[in-house]
Amino acid sequence: MKTKLKSLALASSMLMSLAACSQAAGGNLDDVKKAFLSHFPNKQVKSVSATPVKGIYELVVEGKQVVYTNSDASYLFVGDLIDTKNKESLTEKKMAELSKVDFNSLPLEYAFKDVRGKGERKMAVFTDPDCPFCKKLERESLKDIDNVTIYTFLYPLTQLHPDAMRKSKQIWCATDKVGAWTAFMRDGKPLTGPDNCDTSALDKIQALGEKLGVTGTPALIFPNGRLVPGAIDGSDIEQLLSAK
Incomplete structure (x- = not known):
């Protein structure tokens, strides 16, 4: 608790310092961007906007990272900006906006269904056959979800799971992809099929995941555009399937 209080106090102190410096310096959004780039010339700034805190600006930089600074970028703050009145993180809200996906534009031909x-409701999952959290999602969270069409994109994280690509190829090459996937992920049965069919779709899924900002598995995408990381509970999935 003491550590959390110290962190909050430090964050508050930093914001007050940033705001004080910014009010003294003045400036507009273009000036803020130029000031930031003078310190970080190799960074790509996608957007600059004012925050509800006077003198503090929000920058979205490459990699969908959100940072905060004052008008002359003499100080930089990375972390959550909390709206204490409404009890919400403005940073998380922005990140959710940045990660929003156009579900209808997903190349579903690269997924198995x-x-x-x-099957009236829809969702998509980026997943790795050797990911323990993906297995938890399959065995627990998705087990009892009904009236849904699930599009599964095989997204092996080979740096963490060296054998995941081979297994992904075996699943993709199976005549019954859903059956092979379910037997392996939910029932723990070994994969025995070939892995030498046309697996170019897996390369395209890798490129798609990187474009969408999928950095871990599982990652769930819902028709309202929400991209949600992690093996969330079945009750949360039900709510997201019904969300507008």
Whole structure:
């Protein structure tokens, strides 16, 4: 608790210092961008906007990173900007906006489709066959979800799981992809099929995931554009499937 209080106090102190310096210096959004680039010339600034805190500016830089600075960029703050009145993180809100995905633009031909019940609801999952959290998602969170069509994109993280690409190829090459996936991920049965079919789709999925900013698995995408990382609970999935 003491550590958290110290962190909050430090963050508050930094924001006050940033704001004080910024009010003294003045400036507009173009000036803020130029000032930031004078310190970080190799960074690509995607947007600059004022925050509700007077004198503090929000910058979105390459890699969808959100940082805060004062008008002459003499100070930089990386972390959560909290709206204490509404009890929400403005940083998380911005990150959710940046990670929003146009579900209808997803190349679903690169995914295999699991239709449960009428399959009226939709979701997509970027997943890795050797990821323990992906197995938890399959065995627990998704197990009882019904009336849904799940599009699974095989996204092996080979730096963490060297054998995941081979297994992904075996699943992709299976005649019954959903059956092979379910047997391996949920039931723990070994993969025995070939891995030498046309697996170019997996390369395209890798490029797609990088473009969308998928840095870990599992990553769930819902029709409203929300990209949610992690093996979230089934109840949370139900809510997101119903969200507008």
